[in-house]
Each structure stands twice: as C-alpha cells, then as structure tokens.
Amino acid sequence: MRGGGSFSADELQMLRKLPAVANATKDRITYADTFKRVCVIRYLSGESPTKIFREAGLPPELIGYKRIERSVARWKKSAIKSVNGSEEMSNSEIIAQLIELFVDTMKTKKKLDNIVGITTPNASAAADASNAAGVVGVPAAVGGFQQSSAGGLDSETAISIIRQQARRIDELQRENEDLRAKLDELTA
Template sequence: MRGGGVFSDEEIQLLRELPAVANVTHNRITYSDAFKQVCTIRYLAGESPTKIFREAGLPPELVGYKRIERSVARWKAAAIKSVSGNDHLDDSEIIAQLVERYKRTLV
C-alpha cells in the first residue's frame, strides 16, 4: 500500500466495501455525506484526521496523507461557511450548529 497515487483494482474493491466511501475510481475517492459530516465534527472537536480516517477503514498509507489533509480542509471550510457565513463563531458554536443540522439529515 502506498498513499496518494493510483489505486489498484484490489484497493478499489476494498474501498468500495466501506460505508465511508460513496464511490472510488483508480484516481479518486468520493466519500459518503455521512462520513464527511461526522469527520468534520470530530475534526473541529480536536481529533486527528488520520485517526478518523483510520477508524473508518481508510488507512492513510492507502488513501494518502495529502488527500486526507485536503479533504478535511475542504469539508471544514464548507461547513464553517454553511453555518456562519462569516468567521465570528468559535469551533464549539460551529460544532453545535453542525450537529443539529446533521442530526436532521441523518435521521
């Protein structure tokens, strides 16, 4: 396993079986909305993105550290923008609003 590159057919099959993955090709992973939401909340609460991905069955050695870093940064920025529209909320306020929004979505 080497991270961040092209996925083999075997790696694609492994990734497709994970609930965190909506789709995967040789070059790209599309994550499920539920995984993105949970990941964003956990990250804002202080957890390591690598730990979150690893626990979802997405080892950084396969997925790639840079791919994880970029994904989480993108999701965090989108979540903050969707909640506040500005930068006046602290992480705990953003988390509270996201949890409420995502609860409605996931239930």
C-alpha cells in the same frame, strides 16, 4: 500500500466496501456525506484527521496524508458555509450549528416520509442520538468522547455503531433526495 497514487483493483474493491466511501475509481475517492459530516465534527472536537480516516478503514498509507489534509480542510470550509458561520467562530459554535442543521434535516426527512407514506423506524435515531452525551449534543461515538458510566462504549463498539449509523443515514439521505424529486415532479 502507498499514498496518493492510483488504486489497484484490490484496493478499489476494499475501498468500495467501506461505509465511508460513496464511490472509488482508479484515481479518485468520493466520500459518503455522512462520513464527511462526522469527520468534520470529530476534527473540530480535536481529533486527528489521520486517526479519523484510519478508524473508518482508510489508512493514510493508502489514501495519502496530503489527500486527507486537503479533504478535511475542504469539508471544514464547506461546513462553515453551511451553517452561515465564519472563520472567527469557535469550533464548539460550529459543531453546535452542524448538529442543529443535521437534526433539522432529519426532522424534515421524517415529515417528507410521512407525506409520502413511507415508514422509517430509525428516522428519529439521529435526533435521539443528538441528545446523547458529548459536545453540544454530539453523540459520544460521533464526537469521539468516551461515556463515563458503567454502560460506556469501548472504541471498537463505538466505531461499529458509527458505521451502522453512517450506512443508515446515507440510505435516508438517498430516500430523501428521491422523495424531493418526486415532490418536485408532483408540484411542477
């Protein structure tokens, strides 16, 4: 494994199986939107980008340290713009607004699903998760914080939950995009 260069066929196959990766080509990785959001929130919570990528199955020896640094910096800048923030905002203020934006997105998705008649039993999972322990509603697993109760999560379980939630959120986002396109066609 080496970082930053072209990926071999085996590396591409491995990358494409990861929930954090939307697509991978010989020279480029497109990350899942959910992974980007979780990555920014965890980074703003004080975690190392390298650790976040490694836990997502993206070792820096393969991805490249510079590629990771540049990606996280770009995603942070984009996140700040998405919440109408500024560089002067504290990390916790940005996190709070990102979570609020995420919950609002999920509520809108649920409303659109109801209009079209689609039932998604886990559509409220993100809203429920946002009420869990952590920084301004960030779930313990997403925020990288350990729950301090007898029923707390170990890191392996938390990572598994994050991966499952990331896959489901990506599915819901794709459905949401399809629904918006259908709604646009109907109203055009």
